[in-house]
Amino acid sequence: MCHVQIMLFQFIRSERGNHLESEQHQKSVLVMLEKLQQLLSTVNNSTEPLITAMNSSVSSFKTIREEHIEQNLSMDFESGDTAPSSSRINDLRDEFQKYDDILITLTQGVQTLFNDINRLSTKSLSLTSLIQAKYEESNQLKKIRLESDNRIAANGPIQESLEQELSNVKENIESIEFTTHDGMKTWKVDNISEKMAAAQSERQNSIYSQPFYSPPAGYKMRARLYLNGDENARRTHMPLFFVLMKGEYDSILKWPFNHKVTFCLLDQSGQNQHEIDSFRPDIKSTSF
Numbered sequence: 001m002c003h004v005q006i007m008l009f010q011f012i013r014s015e016r017g018n019h020l021e022s023e024q025h026q027k028s029v030l031v032m033l034e035k036l037q038q039l040l041s042t043v044n045n046s047t048e049p050l051i052t053a054m055n056s057s058v059s060s061f062k063t064i065r066e067e068h069i070e071q072n073l074s075m076d077f078e079s080g081d082t083a084p085s086s087s088r089i090n091d092l093r094d095e096f097q098k099y100d101d102i103l104i105t106l107t108q109g110v111q112t113l114f115n116d117i118n119r120l121s122t123k124s125l126s127l128t129s130l131i132q133a134k135y136e137e138s139n140q141l142k143k144i145r146l147e148s149d150n151r152i153a154a155n156g157p158i159q160e161s162l163e164q165e166l167s168n169v170k171e172n173i174e175s176i177e178f179t180t181h182d183g184m185k186t187w188k189v190d191n192i193s194e195k196m197a198a199a200q201s202e203r204q205n206s207i208y209s210q211p212f213y214s215p216p217a218g219y220k221m222r223a224r225l226y227l228n229g230d231e232n233a234r235r236t237h238m239p240l241f242f243v244l245m246k247g248e249y250d251s252i253l254k255w256p257f258n259h260k261v262t263f264c265l266l267d268q269s270g271q272n273q274h275e276i277d278s279f280r281p282d283i284k285s286t287s288f
Helices: 013-021 023-044 048-076 086-178 192-198
Strands: 206-208 219-224 240-245 261-265 276-280
Touching: 240 261
Parallel strands: none
Antiparallel strands: 206 219, 219 240, 261 276
16 A cells, blocks of 8 residues: 655744745655655556555545644644634645645546456456357367368278279279280270370380280280380380280190280371281290
8 A cells, every 4th residue: 555645844933924835845745746646656557456545545645634734733823823824724725625636536537447447357358258269169170170181091091992993993894895805906096195295204104905815715915015115225116015914714725825926007097008027925035
């Protein structure tokens, strides 16, 4: 609690009229005003204790005021006056009434500040609750997203497995649909520009034809084509290979395979300038 202390000084009767203009009186007033300023500076620290302190200070100030008046009156009596001057008493009462009015105004101002702080505090609590609710909602959304990501990650291998199975099914369907059993295979390469670009960028160096069989229950075969060349023939030739595959009838077939193989590159310009080449497998060759 803050206390306002007023310094009182005695003066001789002949100088009583000049007391209010004296240095001692002015110092007393300045000291009181400094105490009031210090009291107001505590607003930022605590408002409710400040109001209590202000009310107490007002009461204390009134008591000091009365004591000050009595002190002046007693000095009048000690100096030989039979009664104090009524004008003097009125002047003193008017002066301290001004201080009373100032203190009342300051107290009202502090009360207004206290009410504003309470209102802002209530609003702050409301905003804090709203922020907490949004924070919890955000955490819940993050948790849901994390669970979703975990489920997606867990389903990744399953999806890859399903895609592989689908690819195998498509390959089997194409194999059944386009597989021949007469020992001949006509292979038309579609999207040649796209596949050439893939070979040149080495994303896919070679492509395969659909499988085919020799009659009646014979060898399973396919062709393999390197569109951008292979090893020493890279970028200069387009190697075509004959590929023997593991088939359903291998157990009843003659091995090693030594049948004649014929390649025919068909001229599609209509001039019938076909390129034909035949060979028998060389079991000593590294390509066999």
